[in-house]
Amino acid sequence: MTRQDRLQTFVSLSVGNWVRQCAADHGVSVSVFIRDLIVAAWQRDNEAKERPAGLDPARQAIFISVALDALLASHSDASLRDRTHEAYRRRLERLGLPVNANMGGHSHEA
8 A cells, every 4th residue: 555645835825715615615625635636736747748749738739729820811811810719709708718808810920
């Protein structure tokens, strides 16, 4: 059986309140909630180190968005890029996600 290691830290009152509320919302103890966050961060860190840079999902998403924006900007229908950005904004709103006013759409710079 793996031996457990106990860690202790101090956080601001607002962070502590957030942790307690999240733990309660998930129906687990504060200790279990914090452990799960730390283990998830550790796993992400180790997965990133073991994967080639070309397979990193964040890098892939950035490449895809830059490539798509370049294709839209060079398309013969000059309004296609703006219409795509507008459709994206509407989708974010429908999903309840924050809409950044500076998403592009009016500038043809990537």
